[in-house]
Amino acid sequence: MRLLYTLAWWLALPLVLARLWLRGRQEPGYRQHWGERLGFYGRKSESQMPTLWLHAVSVGETRAAEPLIDALLAAWPACRIVLTHMTPTGRATGKSLFAKHGARLVQSYLPYDTGAMPASFIRHFAPRICILMETEVWPNLIHQCNRYKVPVVLANARLSQRSLGKAQRLGKLITDAARGITLVAAQTQDDADRVRQLGVQGVLVTGSIKFDVVVPEAALATGAWLRGAIGTRPVLLCASTREGEEQLILEALVRASLPPDALLLIVPRHPQRFDEVEKIIAAHGLAVQRRSGLTQDDAVAVGTQVLLGDSMGEMFAYYAACDCAFVGGSLLPLGGQNLIEPAALGKPVLIGPHTFNFALVTEQAIAAGGAARVADADALMAQAAALLQDTARLSAMGEKALAFANQHRGATPRTIAALKPLLPA
Numbered sequence: 001m002r003l004l005y006t007l008a009w010w011l012a013l014p015l016v017l018a019r020l021w022l023r024g025r026q027e028p029g030y031r032q033h034w035g036e037r038l039g040f041y042g043r044k045s046e047s048q049m050p051t052l053w054l055h056a057v058s059v060g061e062t063r064a065a066e067p068l069i070d071a072l073l074a075a076w077p078a079c080r081i082v083l084t085h086m087t088p089t090g091r092a093t094g095k096s097l098f099a100k101h102g103a104r105l106v107q108s109y110l111p112y113d114t115g116a117m118p119a120s121f122i123r124h125f126a127p128r129i130c131i132l133m134e135t136e137v138w139p140n141l142i143h144q145c146n147r148y149k150v151p152v153v154l155a156n157a158r159l160s161q162r163s164l165g166k167a168q169r170l171g172k173l174i175t176d177a178a179r180g181i182t183l184v185a186a187q188t189q190d191d192a193d194r195v196r197q198l199g200v201q202g203v204l205v206t207g208s209i210k211f212d213v214v215v216p217e218a219a220l221a222t223g224a225w226l227r228g229a230i231g232t233r234p235v236l237l238c239a240s241t242r243e244g245e246e247q248l249i250l251e252a253l254v255r256a257s258l259p260p261d262a263l264l265l266i267v268p269r270h271p272q273r274f275d276e277v278e279k280i281i282a283a284h285g286l287a288v289q290r291r292s293g294l295t296q297d298d299a300v301a302v303g304t305q306v307l308l309g310d311s312m313g314e315m316f317a318y319y320a321a322c323d324c325a326f327v328g329g330s331l332l333p334l335g336g337q338n339l340i341e342p343a344a345l346g347k348p349v350l351i352g353p354h355t356f357n358f359a360l361v362t363e364q365a366i367a368a369g370g371a372a373r374v375a376d377a378d379a380l381m382a383q384a385a386a387l388l389q390d391t392a393r394l395s396a397m398g399e400k401a402l403a404f405a406n407q408h409r410g411a412t413p414r415t416i417a418a419l420k421p422l423l424p425a
Contacts, residue, residue, distance in 0.1 A: 001173045002139050009114045009140075016112065026272040029088020036109040039117030041124040047103065049080040052423070053127035053150075055110055056083065058090035059312075060338070061133040064156060066097055067212040067412045068131075073104055075416050076423060082125050084110040089271060089312065096313050115140040122148045129423055131155050135163065139177040151182040151422045155415055156209045158187045159194040160335070160356050167198060175199045182422065185415045188360045204418050207411035208361065210340045215316050223320025226291075230300045230307070230321065234262045234388040237322035237347075239315065240269040240337040242329050246277050248377040249331070250284045250306075256381035259388055263300065267309030267318050269328060269337070274310040281306045316341065323394060324348040324387050326380055330355050336362065343370050346402035348394060350374055350383055364408075370401030 017034075024031035035041070052072055056062040062085065069081060083098065083105055085091045091107055098105045111117035118141040130145050131153045132138075145152045159167075167174045178198035185206040186192035192203045227235075236258070238249055246266060253264055268277050274290075281288040286305045291314075294300070300307055309318050319325055319342045330336035330352030338358050339349045349371035355362040365371035374380040387394045 001171065002143065002176065005139055005173055006115045009112060013112065013114070023272075027088055029091065032088070033109050037112055037117075039111045039114075039120035041108070041121070044124060045106070047080060049078060049104070050076075051082050051125050051127045052076065052079050052129055052131070053082045053084065053125065054131040054133070054155075055136055056085060056090060056094070056133045057136060058085065058087040059093045062090045062093045062097065063213065063315075064210045064338075065133050067214065068155060068209050068415060069098065069101075069105070071412050071416050072419075073101060075420075079128070080104045080106065082106045082108060082127065084108050086110055093313055110138075110141075113138040113140045115144065118144040119147070122150060129153060129419070131419075134158055137167070137174060137177050137181075139173055142177045142180040146180045152180060153419065153422070154181055154184040154195075154200075156187060156206075156411070157184045157195060158191045158208075158357070159198075160359065161194065162335075162356055164194045164197060183418060185411075185418055187411075190360060204414075206414040206418065207408060208340065209411045209415065210338055211344070211405060211408040212410070212412040213341070213344065215320075215345060219314065219316035220320055222314060222317035225296065226294075226317060226321040229294060229298060230263055233300075234259050235265055235322045236262060236384045236388065237265045237267070237318055237325040237342075238328060239267050239309075239318060239325055239342070240328040241266060241277075242269055242332065242334050243273065245328055245331045245377075246280050249326075249380070250281060250286065252377035252381045253286070253306075254284060255378065256385060258381065258385045262385075262388060263307055264305065265307045265309055265318060265322060267315065271310070271312060274308065278308055278310075281308065316345070319345045319347055322347060324350065324384060324397075326350040326352075326374075326384070328352075329357075331377060331380070339365055339371055340405060343401040343405040346398040348372075348387055348397035349401055350380055352376075352380070365401065365404050368400055368404035368407075370397060370404045372397075 020030050056065045083094050111121045129151050134156050142152050178200045181200050183202040184195050184200050187208040189205050192205050195203050287303050288306045289304045290308045290310050292310050325342040325347045327337050327339045333354045335357030336355035342349050374383050
């Protein structure tokens with residue numbers, strides 16, 4: 001089965017590269033570092049430090065990996081980390097987050113899963129361990145790690161029932177890969193049970209590392225500045241919105257009874273959609289400003305109805321600047337995004353009906369009183385209006401969100417403890 005998978009990769013490679021080039025029209029980063037994606041890395045580094053390899057696909061996984069990366073470098077001070085990504089935005093996020101580590105952190109794109117390319121990566125970097133964040137299972141990559149005796153760990157692992165069904169339909173290809181994983185550190189017991197159904201033997205429940213993320217002081221400072229630029233107006237943030245959701249949100253906003261001076265702050269999840277979303281906002285007859293157009297001396301215009309968050313790496317700042325936050329990807333059947341970040345900042349959280357990617361943490365936050373589920377965009381606006389006009393309820397819900405986030409910290413040290421038998425000093 002894996003041989004057919006490998007053949008399919010080689011046959012599809014011209015189309016994959018063509019798609020990469022086309023995506024580069026909107027995101028130039030997709031046209032850079034192609035050699036890394038194809039398993040070419042030039043001369044070996046002169047560094048003698050042993051290498052730990054951690055893979056974080058894009059922005060969300062990279063930000064979630066921050067406490068783990070910091071802890072790995074502290075626990076193994078003689079080592080460096082090679083951090084791989086699949087997207088330019090993930091790479092840019094990593095560069096911003098981990099510049100503080102200097103030469104102890106090197107970035108690269110993950111090579112395509114052809115077999116030969118992951119093998120080239122392993123020979124070049126000689127990693128002592130491969131740590132995949134959350135849901136990444138690449139059959140040839142895992143096979144090559146097993147071949148070169150590199151332990152494979154799935155950290156902060158989550159597996160929804162839907163994803164389990166997809167994996168099981170792929171049969172032996174995925175079950176063989178799963179059996180090649182040395183250790184899975186799962187977010188929840190349900191995640192652990194589903195992973196075991198794929199045949200993984202070493203499974204532990206460590207909790208979600210995302211609860212351990214420390215909000216950067218710089219992000220808080222940017223959030224405070226942005227809040228000052230907005231003034232005393234109530235702010236509803238719609239964060240990480242996906243295609244189709246902005247239309248629903250804006251249509252509901254026009255019908256809603258929000259406070260007359262309320263500001264809607266929209267932050268699309270994908271940066272290539274910033275211009276598109278601005279056009280959608282303008283098409284609804286709403287006055288819009290872009291975050292990128294604001295300098296330190298500017299204020300958001302009094303007549304602005306929608307502020308478009310069109311900057312990278314500032315999600316914590318946007319959460320800090322709002323009064324309540326809706327977490328996107330959940331109005332449509334896309335599985336939702338993680339609500340831990342707004343909760344960690346003590347913000348009341350609103351979430352749509354589709355949260356299968358983060359089912360348990362969402363239900364726990366709702367049960368704790370720090371989050372509320374809304375059925376659709378109109379219900380979102382109604383809930384937001386009620387909260388923004390009731391400061392006591394707004395404050396109480398925010399306090400419950402913060403208490404919920406604090407209660408679930410500690411996954412990072414549990415993960416490090418699980419890794420120590422695999423990484424002797």
